[in-house]
Amino acid sequence: MDNSATRDDPFSPSVVAYDPQAIERKWQRIWQERGTNNTDLQRAQRPFYTLMMFPYPSAEGLHVGNLFAFTGNDIYGRFQRLMGHNVFEPLGYDAFGIHSENYALKVGQHPMDLIPRNIANFRRQLERAGLMVDWRYTLSTTEPNYYKWTQWLFLQLLKQGLAYKKQAAVNWCPSCKTVLANEQVVGGHCERCGTPVEQRLLEQWFFRISDYAPRLLENLDYIDWSETTKTAQRNWIGRSEGAEISFATKDVKGGECEIPVFTTRPDTIYGATYMVLAPEHPLVEQLTKPKEKKKVGAYREQTKKQDIITRKTSTEKTGVFTGSYAINPATEQQIPIWVSDYVLMEYGTGAIMGVPGHDQRDFEFASKFELPIVRVVCGEREDANTPLSAAFTECESGTLVNSGVFDGFRVEAAKKAILEFLARNDSAKPIVHYRLHDWCISRQRYWGPPIPIIYCESCGTVAVPEKDLPVVLPFVEDFKPDDSGVSPLARHEEWYRVACPKCGKTGRRETDVSDTFLDSAWYFLRYPSVGHDDVPFEKTVTKKWLPVNSYIGGNEHAVLHLLYSRFITMVLHDAGMLDFEEPFTRFRAHGHIIRDGAKMSKTHGNIVNPDEYIERWGADAFRSYLMFLGPYEQGGDFRDQSISGTRRFLDRLFASVQSMSTEGKPDPSVMRKLHQTIRKVGEDVPRLSYNTAVAAMMEYMNVLRKGERTPHRDEIVPLITLVSPFAPHIAEELWEQTGGTGSVFDAAWPRLDPSLAAEDSIELVVQVNGKVRSKIIVARDIAEEAAVVAALADPTVAKFVSGAPKKIIFVPGRLLNIVA
RNA sequence: GCUCGGGUGGCGAAAUUGGUAGACGCGAGGGACUUAAAAUCCCUUGGGAUAAGAUCCCAUGCGGGUUCGAUCCCCGCCCCGAGCACCA
Numbered sequence: 001m002d003n004s005a006t007r008d009d010p011f012s013p014s015v016v017a018y019d020p021q022a023i024e025r026k027w028q029r030i031w032q033e034r035g036t037n038n039t040d041l042q043r044a045q046r047p048f049y050t051l052m053m054f055p056y057p058s059a060e061g062l063h064v065g066n067l068f069a070f071t072g073n074d075i076y077g078r079f080q081r082l083m084g085h086n087v088f089e090p091l092g093y094d095a096f097g098i099h100s101e102n103y104a105l106k107v108g109q110h111p112m113d114l115i116p117r118n119i120a121n122f123r124r125q126l127e128r129a130g131l132m133v134d135w136r137y138t139l140s141t142t143e144p145n146y147y148k149w150t151q152w153l154f155l156q157l158l159k160q161g162l163a164y165k166k167q168a169a170v171n172w173c174p175s176c177k178t179v180l181a182n183e184q185v186v187g188g189h190c191e192r193c194g195t196p197v198e199q200r201l202l203e204q205w206f207f208r209i210s211d212y213a214p215r216l217l218e219n220l221d222y223i224d225w226s227e228t229t230k231t232a233q234r235n236w237i238g239r240s241e242g243a244e245i246s247f248a249t250k251d252v253k254g255g256e257c258e259i260p261v262f263t264t265r266p267d268t269i270y271g272a273t274y275m276v277l278a279p280e281h282p283l284v285e286q287l288t289k290p291k292e293k294k295k296v297g298a299y300r301e302q303t304k305k306q307d308i309i310t311r312k313t314s315t316e317k318t319g320v321f322t323g324s325y326a327i328n329p330a331t332e333q334q335i336p337i338w339v340s341d342y343v344l345m346e347y348g349t350g351a352i353m354g355v356p357g358h359d360q361r362d363f364e365f366a367s368k369f370e371l372p373i374v375r376v377v378c379g380e381r382e383d384a385n386t387p388l389s390a391a392f393t394e395c396e397s398g399t400l401v402n403s404g405v406f407d408g409f410r411v412e413a414a415k416k417a418i419l420e421f422l423a424r425n426d427s428a429k430p431i432v433h434y435r436l437h438d439w440c441i442s443r444q445r446y447w448g449p450p451i452p453i454i455y456c457e458s459c460g461t462v463a464v465p466e467k468d469l470p471v472v473l474p475f476v477e478d479f480k481p482d483d484s485g486v487s488p489l490a491r492h493e494e495w496y497r498v499a500c501p502k503c504g505k506t507g508r509r510e511t512d513v514s515d516t517f518l519d520s521a522w523y524f525l526r527y528p529s530v531g532h533d534d535v536p537f538e539k540t541v542t543k544k545w546l547p548v549n550s551y552i553g554g555n556e557h558a559v560l561h562l563l564y565s566r567f568i569t570m571v572l573h574d575a576g577m578l579d580f581e582e583p584f585t586r587f588r589a590h591g592h593i594i595r596d597g598a599k600m601s602k603t604h605g606n607i608v609n610p611d612e613y614i615e616r617w618g619a620d621a622f623r624s625y626l627m628f629l630g631p632y633e634q635g636g637d638f639r640d641q642s643i644s645g646t647r648r649f650l651d652r653l654f655a656s657v658q659s660m661s662t663e664g665k666p667d668p669s670v671m672r673k674l675h676q677t678i679r680k681v682g683e684d685v686p687r688l689s690y691n692t693a694v695a696a697m698m699e700y701m702n703v704l705r706k707g708e709r710t711p712h713r714d715e716i717v718p719l720i721t722l723v724s725p726f727a728p729h730i731a732e733e734l735w736e737q738t739g740g741t742g743s744v745f746d747a748a749w750p751r752l753d754p755s756l757a758a759e760d761s762i763e764l765v766v767q768v769n770g771k772v773r774s775k776i777i778v779a780r781d782i783a784e785e786a787a788v789v790a791a792l793a794d795p796t797v798a799k800f801v802s803g804a805p806k807k808i809i810f811v812p813g814r815l816l817n818i819v820a
Numbered sequence: 821g822c823u824c825g826g827g828u829g830g831c832g833a834a835a836u837u838g839g840u841a842g843a844c845g846c847g848a849g850g851g852a853c854u855u856a857a858a859a860u861c862c863c864u865u866g867g868g869a870u871a872a873g874a875u876c877c878c879a880u881g882c883g884g885g886u887u888c889g890a891u892c893c894c895c896g897c898c899c900c901g902a903g904c905a906c907c908a
Contacts, residue, residue: 227824228824228825231823231824232823232824232903232904235822235823235824235903235904236904238907240907240908242908261908262907262908263908264907264908265908276908317906340906341906342906342908343906343908344906344907344908346907347907347908348907348908351908352908353908354908355908359908360821360906361906361908362908364906433907433908434907435907555824555825555902555903556902556903558903559903559904591825592902594901599901625845628832628833628844628845629832629833629845630832630833631833631834634825634826636832636833637831637832637833638832639831639832639846641831641832641846641847642831642832642845642846642847643846644845644846645832645844645845645846646845648845649845651860655860680836683836691832691833691834691844691845692833692834692835692836692843692844694844694845695833695834695843695844695845696843696844697844698844698845699843699844702844705861707862708861708862763840765839765840767839767840767888767889769888769889770839770887770888770889771889772839772840775840796874796875799875806888807888808888809839809888809889811839814839814840815839815840815889817839817888817889818888819888819889
């Protein structure tokens, strides 16, 4: 749109048209000069901390997805400020990690050069978007005075016994000879060269998040979070109640041996016709009979080679027999012990009882290797004697068969009874398992905070003393991962060769860096304490500002980032450093925007560059459009054409203020609509119904201008405040023009007068047999009898009613239904 | 396969979750202003019957059900999106 014609029109010099570029520049300058967006953290009376997910500063610049997220947060924050809170709205950069590193590799530049440039560009774009960010408290995870405390955090976990080292598999590309992150593995193949990915075992650092599984799960019941996010976390934590049952066996040397298995279906024990161990199970070695050694050994080698993803997704069952047998504690029969990769070492005990009749995976395995399939549960409409063609997994309708004394028990009762029966000789106990496994924080990479550990020949693993932090990530020219399987830092002896802090002998630094998710697991604690260089988070300021009051972000972080943040907060709470254990009081997941029906991507060529749109339409119109295009929590479809709608709305708002009258009195019916709008917007914004809030304001604008009337000052001034969270620049300008003092954001939200908002007559819907036949205007508080009389007086209603009505349904103030 | 979203005009979407289906916006059509165009302003805009703005019928992915009344609740399907994925 080009409004230069109107602006320069010599025939209407008195009319000043809305010029977003000029207004936005002006107010961004004023905000900066006056410190409008700054929050006095010490003196704040009603602190309110709004948090948005900090972006990864990519070289491409700000994505509309970022802006969609930030604008939604900003509106919420600005609204809270208008409601009288001292709002703190910080923003920083999540600049470490594989993303940045890969991009740097691709363009052949160093991340240490690249990142500051990207951050500067982001900062410029973010300021143009008109966010109420207090930039004095910004941070980047790549700054040594930030990651110093990330390393400190690692040391705290180490101290608590929550950090430990173990062997774990990583993705390995044999062609590129490098460790791959999960996102670099596409369908089991290396993203870059297409070679099938293998597993490699490396010593890595882990955090015991699984110790916190019960608490991470239980607290979900009381925190005010989007249900979708809570559900995702519940599934990820994956609590299952079941039993651990021991199967007795003899090892190759004839010694007694017990193999515990985990099952959620102890009721099906009579149908356990074989047993399976994970290939990595420690007992495989001693259970494999000499003549099976070769086969089993080869199978274990083969599964080790397979990459993690194809192993987990292949449907064809494979496996080998060990030659040994175990005793089913219920039937006391011998059952063969197999090894198969469909059993995972990470879950349960790494061993299962095979119940092919009632588990589809076991059914497939048993069918393939011709193991006996016994039915022990029967559905209501089933014949217990017909052979199974698939596993019968229904629980509710099942009754036990072929299960000795338990025949006839219902599944739920049988679970309990069989468990009690087995517990008598200690071969079973009830147990709860979680699928959440420990958090691997080691990365064999360059672009991250070095893990603060020194390995000493005589002292072993030694923590870097806190006074020596940060362990600064050195600038190295060759940061590309290589075939060594360890971090590029391991090529720099001058860096890793250090004296042991304990004994002074030669030591070697840990050369792995930590996971980016560790950087982001505590950044919200840091913001209010930026500037306190001697502590990670300062005591009084933390007490005042945390936990975070409002956090709005994408659900793609529902499990990783949000769960890790909760875990870290709990750990710090337990260490006595925080007095709360949940970091985010309220969390809302926003949706995602697509464009012209497709996800935005380079290949589709439908990426929106915010700069161009802000240039063309103004930040205010662009922000408002992003909020208007669909329900915020669901996202929506971005269409270029539609932006003109929100822009026109702002044009009209601007024009109406220029031409408003200050004489006479406001129209009572317009004032009624105004108060209805104040109510509607005030209700919609807190629940993130931004699209309907904008619609309500547009509707009011239509009322204001209906029949080319000139709006009165009192009718329009409150609308400026309603619009301000969405379109802050134009609101400030109009606030100033209408004689407001200071910033509109330091004024108050318009006071709602419910009596002014109330209608005295209403449109009552009249139905006959549930079909709308008429609408009659009646007093708001009309009684049922009077309403029936009025309705029957209406000829179209009367037409459908013959004789006395059978029934009357009356919804006061709304609807009357006559059942004839 | 499992879990969570979602399916409503030409399009993005509303409907205070059992009470007027389609608010608001885009687009489209018509008109005013203009030499003209753009911009702006006004009117129309789910489909059908009808001389009609009166009135009636049909319509919220499909098929049933509950109810005076269903976009909303229940049962059985189909499609789209996102995430998880051999978790015993």
